[in-house]
Amino acid sequence: MxxxxxxxxxxxxxxxxxxxxxxxxxxxxxxxxxxxxxxxxxxxxxxxxxxxxxxxxxxxxxxxxxxxxxxxxxxxxxxxxxxxxxxxxxxxxxxxxxxxxxxxxxxxLLEIEVMILTKSTLVLRDLDLFKKMRRISVGLSVTTDDDEIRKMFEPNSSSIEERVEALKVLKENGIRTCVFISPMLPMNPKKLASMLKPHVDCVFIDDMHYRWRVKDFYEKLGFSWALENEYFERTRKELLAFFQE
Ligand code: SF4
Structure with a gap:
């Protein structure tokens, strides 16, 4: 479009x-x-x-x-x-x-804390500025480990591999990094946590807000199970356990 x-x-x-x-x-x-x-x-x-x-x-x-x-x-x-x-x-x-x-x-002198959230590797373009900022956190949203799932849900964004690589580069350059696993899309929690763990300083996890809006989409893909409370609770627990290992 x-x-x-x-x-x-x-x-x-x-x-x-x-x-x-x-x-x-x-x-x-x-x-x-x-x-x-x-x-x-x-x-x-x-x-x-x-x-x-x-x-x-x-x-x-x-x-x-x-x-x-x-x-x-x-x-x-x-x-x-x-x-x-x-x-x-x-x-x-x-x-x-x-x-x-x-x-x-x-x-x-105002020491403003700036937090950025993106799904794009274009964020690396501004690494030179981040390095000059005293209070900056850069967050990448990584909602699944599976790039085929990413293509269905987030079609025009950077791939999962590219986002993880961006986190790696940011952290290697001394920038505070966060990952937003939000919403938790269908995933392998252990695989996702192991991909991200070395490259992030903080982790935010959240389930799907306004589930009714995506219900039909999930149904069409045969993913209705991944919109249930049980899925979100189990996945959150597993992610937290793998990140804390
Ligand atoms: S389309 Fe995706 S990346 Fe853009 S504002 Fe909405 S959730 Fe965020």
């Missing part, structure tokens, strides 16, 4: 999340990774006119606005991103995520 790109100017860059007690920063609204379970559109209600999955909104002045927001709001913790993958393919062209990181580097 061809993606329509719309450029806009925004008045604010940082959004405070009461529940998470942190700010979020999304240079784009919309995401071409096209994960079947994506619920990022829930965070984008103010962009009601947007056709989710066929349109991407580019916040072209986000870096300039971020600079003003940092001075005004003095954030402690910023998460990138909730309404997109900050390293989805369009970032190659616009470099808004990179420009935002450069703005954070203008404020070393």
């Amino acid at each position: 061809k993606m329509r790109v719309k450029e806009i100017n925004v008045k604010s860059a940082l959004t405070y999340s009461e529940s998470k007690r942190r700010y979020t920063l999304s240079p784009y609204v919309g995401c071409t990774n096209a994960c079947v379970y994506c619920y990022a559109s829930d965070y984008a209600r103010r962009y009601r006119e947007m056709i989710w999955k066929s349109e991407i909104i580019v916040k072209r002045n986000i870096a300039e606005v971020l600079r003003k927001d940092i001075i005004k709001k003095k954030p402690h913790h910023v998460f990138m991103s909730t309404m997109c993958d900050p390293y989805q393919p369009i970032e190659k062209e616009y470099k808004l995520t990179r420009r935002c990181l450069e703005v954070f580097l203008e404020f070393p």
Whole structure:
């Protein structure tokens, strides 16, 4: 499907999340990774006119606005991103995520903790900036060990092997790395944990939110068992045990 790109100017860059007690920063609204379970559109209600999955909104002045927001709001913790993958393919062209990181580097005394979450190896492009940041964590979402499963659920993202390799490179370069096993897709937990364990400093595990949205998709693939509570509980326990071994 061809993606329509719309450029806009925004008045604010940082959004405070009461529940998470942190700010979020999304240079784009919309995401071409096209994960079947994506619920990022829930965070984008103010962009009601947007056709989710066929349109991407580019916040072209986000870096300039971020600079003003940092001075005004003095954030402690910023998460990138909730309404997109900050390293989805369009970032190659616009470099808004990179420009935002450069703005954070203008404020070393504020010691802002930045956490990034992506499914893309484009994140390695900004290794030079991460190395200059004092409080940075880079998270890769790795939801299964099986790249055939990844292709079904996250068709336009980097392969599992590439994501694990990205974590390895980041860690070797002294960057704090996290893996988000969220949602837990069908997997071999032992294999996944052994692939990731040497390369991550922290692990987040979560089951599938809004299961009703993906129920039909799972059924069609014959994976209904992997949407049951029993599957999530067992897999979580196994992952934790393998990571703690
Ligand atoms: S990477 Fe995140 S924001 Fe993008 S489609 Fe997947 S779940 Fe949605």
